[in-house]
Amino acid sequence: xxxxxxxxxTQPKQSFTSAASVYVNExxxxxxxxxxxxxxxxxxxxxxxxxxxALFSFVVVLIxxxxxxxxxxxxxxxxxxxxxxxxxxxxxxxxxxxxxLDISFDVRGGLxxxxxxxxxxxxxxxxxxxxxxxxFFTGAFRKPRELNWVVGFVMFILAMGExxxxxxLPDDLLSGNGLRIIDGMIKGMPLIGTWTSFLLFGGEFxxxxxxxxxxxxxxxxLPALLVALVAIHLLYVVVHKHTQYAAPGKTQLxxxxxxxxxxxxxxxxxxFFIVFGVLALIASFFTINPIWNYGPYDPSPVxxxxxxxxxxxxxxxxxxxxxxxxxxxxxDRTWSFNILVPLIVLGGFIVMVLIYPFIEAWVTGDKREHHxxxxxxxxxxxxxIGAAGVTFYxxxxxxxxxxxxxxxxxxxxxxxxxxxxxxxxxxxxxxxFIAKRVCIALQKKDREIVLHGFESGRIVKLPGGEFIEVHQxxxxxxxxxxxxxxxxxxxxxxxxxxxxxxxxxxxxxxVSRWFFEDRIAPVTRAELEAAHALHHxxxxxxxxxxxxxxxx
Amino acid sequence: xxxxxHSGAELAAADSSHAAHDSVASPGTALITTDGFENPGxxxxxxxxxxxxxxxxKRAQRTVYTLFYLSILGSVWAVAAYMLFPIEGNDxxxxxxxxxxxxxxxxxxxxGIGFGAVHWAKSxxxxxxxxxxxxxxxxxxxTRAAAAQVFADADRESGFSRRSVIRNSLIGALxxxxxPAVVLFRGFAPQxxxxxxxxxxxxxxxxxxxxxxxxxxxxxxxxVTIGSAFHVIPEGLADLEHGKLEEKAKAAxxxxxxxxxxxxxxxxxxxxxxxGIVAYSKICTHVGCPVALxxxxxxxxxxxxxxxxxxxANHCEVIFGPAKRPLPQLPIAVxxxxxxxxxxxFTEPVGPSFWERN
Ligand code: HEM
Ligand code: FES
Numbered sequence: 001x002x003x004x005x006x007x008x009x010t011q012p013k014q015s016f017t018s019a020a021s022v023y024v025n026e027x028x029x030x031x032x033x034x035x036x037x038x039x040x041x042x043x044x045x046x047x048x049x050x051x052x053x054a055l056f057s058f059v060v061v062l063i064x065x066x067x068x069x070x071x072x073x074x075x076x077x078x079x080x081x082x083x084x085x086x087x088x089x090x091x092x093x094x095x096x097x098x099x100x101l102d103i104s105f106d107v108r109g110g111l112x113x114x115x116x117x118x119x120x121x122x123x124x125x126x127x128x129x130x131x132x133x134x135x136f137f138t139g140a141f142r143k144p145r146e147l148n149w150v151v152g153f154v155m156f157i158l159a160m161g162e163x164x165x166x167x168x169l170p171d172d173l174l175s176g177n178g179l180r181i182i183d184g185m186i187k188g189m190p191l192i193g194t195w196t197s198f199l200l201f202g203g204e205f206x207x208x209x210x211x212x213x214x215x216x217x218x219x220x221x222l223p224a225l226l227v228a229l230v231a232i233h234l235l236y237v238v239v240h241k242h243t244q245y246a247a248p249g250k251t252q253l254x255x256x257x258x259x260x261x262x263x264x265x266x267x268x269x270x271x272f273f274i275v276f277g278v279l280a281l282i283a284s285f286f287t288i289n290p291i292w293n294y295g296p297y298d299p300s301p302v303x304x305x306x307x308x309x310x311x312x313x314x315x316x317x318x319x320x321x322x323x324x325x326x327x328x329x330x331x332d333r334t335w336s337f338n339i340l341v342p343l344i345v346l347g348g349f350i351v352m353v354l355i356y357p358f359i360e361a362w363v364t365g366d367k368r369e370h371h372x373x374x375x376x377x378x379x380x381x382x383x384x385i386g387a388a389g390v391t392f393y394x395x396x397x398x399x400x401x402x403x404x405x406x407x408x409x410x411x412x413x414x415x416x417x418x419x420x421x422x423x424x425x426x427x428x429x430x431x432x433f434i435a436k437r438v439c440i441a442l443q444k445k446d447r448e449i450v451l452h453g454f455e456s457g458r459i460v461k462l463p464g465g466e467f468i469e470v471h472q473x474x475x476x477x478x479x480x481x482x483x484x485x486x487x488x489x490x491x492x493x494x495x496x497x498x499x500x501x502x503x504x505x506x507x508x509x510x511v512s513r514w515f516f517e518d519r520i521a522p523v524t525r526a527e528l529e530a531a532h533a534l535h536h537x538x539x540x541x542x543x544x545x546x547x548x549x550x551x552x
Numbered sequence: 553x554x555x556x557x558h559s560g561a562e563l564a565a566a567d568s569s570h571a572a573h574d575s576v577a578s579p580g581t582a583l584i585t586t587d588g589f590e591n592p593g594x595x596x597x598x599x600x601x602x603x604x605x606x607x608x609x610k611r612a613q614r615t616v617y618t619l620f621y622l623s624i625l626g627s628v629w630a631v632a633a634y635m636l637f638p639i640e641g642n643d644x645x646x647x648x649x650x651x652x653x654x655x656x657x658x659x660x661x662x663x664g665i666g667f668g669a670v671h672w673a674k675s676x677x678x679x680x681x682x683x684x685x686x687x688x689x690x691x692x693x694x695t696r697a698a699a700a701q702v703f704a705d706a707d708r709e710s711g712f713s714r715r716s717v718i719r720n721s722l723i724g725a726l727x728x729x730x731x732p733a734v735v736l737f738r739g740f741a742p743q744x745x746x747x748x749x750x751x752x753x754x755x756x757x758x759x760x761x762x763x764x765x766x767x768x769x770x771x772x773x774x775x776v777t778i779g780s781a782f783h784v785i786p787e788g789l790a791d792l793e794h795g796k797l798e799e800k801a802k803a804a805x806x807x808x809x810x811x812x813x814x815x816x817x818x819x820x821x822x823x824x825x826x827x828g829i830v831a832y833s834k835i836c837t838h839v840g841c842p843v844a845l846x847x848x849x850x851x852x853x854x855x856x857x858x859x860x861x862x863x864x865a866n867h868c869e870v871i872f873g874p875a876k877r878p879l880p881q882l883p884i885a886v887x888x889x890x891x892x893x894x895x896x897x898f899t900e901p902v903g904p905s906f907w908e909r910n
Binding site for chain 1: 589592638642651666673684745751842857
């Protein structure tokens, strides 16, 4: 090795890298970090890649976005377009729109970077969403990770804000229309609406200020917050160490996986380039946001079937599902419940997402650290709640395409809206019920397998003439994955020290019963022994016995 | 050669029940069984094919460096594409080629590195798994005690708890100091305008001619045939120096002509139409999209944003969708030269509802 120093202290010739690392270390104490972190074990699983997809697309968004800032001009001054795209030549538009067209048609590779930026933004938010679902369904938000759930949640909201502000920047027809809807929603808010809109737009809609203002948010404030939160988020991962799935040898007291250096670093670093490459590939072939087809913003024309970016869809859908007539004049003021109700319902939904970890912790009363991620089936109520939430979101999301659904499937607009209203209200209950039953059925099957082994596919004939399939018992390693999960009992109501049962306790007991009353407990040793005894008892001598013992 | 770092025996002893350091923490309603299974410890290590077969190992190494070389090729390709596929004036196809070839080069460059590195990690690097101990996140009791001591010392030395007047006055100052910053936000909108005032008026005045959007040509009543619909702006809008879009966002109008017998007009608005020609605000009363889709047979207007539908024959009442109010009607008449003109401004604010509207 080139770093070897001879025992008498004289330094034989050093390679450049070792000299450089000595130089850096003596000025930064880097060796300490490397020693601390370099050989940390990093648990590995495909579902852990979702967060990396989000992180890496964010990096791509930062890189491509920075390139765009060198060409984009966030001004709403009116110009006559004079670039390469002939159909729009001479058309009056804002400088923002014209510069975006220039990025697309007059800067070599500009369209590529612009499309990569937009695709990466879409993947970024999708990545966060899927990552959140992974965390939710595996219970990885439990102590000590509740606060990191909150950090992730805030990033999800900020990411949607980034997306929306970015979508509004080119000042084309669609982006202006999106802003028009935001303006209308803000105006519909009681008390503060009119003035909030006035302040936001710097006067009447659309004004000449909004693009510049959103630009500051889009490239300065929101990215700075996001970068800071990403740093906190990852710091938490280091502090907590990653969760891992139950497997032989893995415990609440260890973290098992390949070391950060070299294996994990190579895999994650490679994965960054793969995500980057996928985005480059998509951007080479698939147009996104062809603003030249939409034209500059004008409050008058609009084309049917236009869509916001996917992550705004749920909010747009919520607006569509409100039945006619939800607006009143009362006390000489206008109350726009057709706007307030979607805002409140979505707000409530989002807040539920935010506080779910704290609710579950309150229900279980479990104060221990949890480092083994659940299999979704092993917490049927949580999984069912998640399924209900996903269904609710999906219903709203589909509603954002109600017109497209109606025309594609030749349905009436009214029919589609009513069906989706039903989906959003009833769907979550159905999804809850189905998911819960499926989880419990899977848990029962797990118990079956632990107690009686799995079907080997081998049929033997008993001396009595009947045919049975030989069940092969699990080895202890496979068994461990099926029996090592937390199971909770419903809370028993007990009077507190002063002999009272508080309302809080009653509520908690009720919720706890709802969560855990039909739980399936993991197989115990005694149960397994009993099951074995049962197997062996009636087994007559001969073939079956032989078949079984050969398995052991 | 695979080296296995976990000392199986020690790990096998630790089971997954929440362990030693956490034994003080309450398990809540978790079922604690004394009859659970023991964690069997790590299963025996399974070598990969590349660990056992030197030929496969060689091949994996070759794949890795080939991928890295391909990446270099991709980068060179992207640079060459930048030069070879210029965007020649006004040629949209050139843009497409430029985009595609630069993109493909970049893709190859990125994939080469990405797949190369992952393959290196998976097939060539030594296949170790380590097991790190976890420690309670809250730290050891000594650490916690030391931290508490730091706060106690800081409190004693500063008198933060003791000198309550100092402390409270500081808290007051900290609450007050951002207020000026909040007030500064008033500068976001012009000081001399009132939004409610502005929302109550549009550009339409008595005698303003109805003009075609976007050309600005005035419209003769005789040009409006039955069944037709026109996108309309006030005459003079196109010549505005400032505020063109703001005015248009309020003043845009749809002009339609129906058989007078099909029009069901409110008695107080009987004089607002002309020979079956009616003019309605084009700005949706939901959240303000342009209500631009007119269905001639049914006389329905459809807003493309959230599918509110308005019935033109019935003074633009809402027949479906989240909007509540009918589209405001613009009273029209015909001037001496036969051009359509407004009788006045709209008699109510147009567009989305707002709090002060009544
Ligand atoms: C430091 C970070 C970022 C910078 C410097 C940046 C920069 C820009 C610029 C200059 C534009 C306008 C030019 C154009 O459309 O061609 C833009 C557009 C956009 N940005 Fe960003 N951005 C950043 C982060 C983000 C993030 C985090 C998102 C999404 C989550 C995002 C989503 C968008 C979208 C959707 C557009 C519209 C693009 C289009 O019309 O094709 N950006 N961004
Ligand atoms: S803006 Fe017209 S229906 Fe929503």
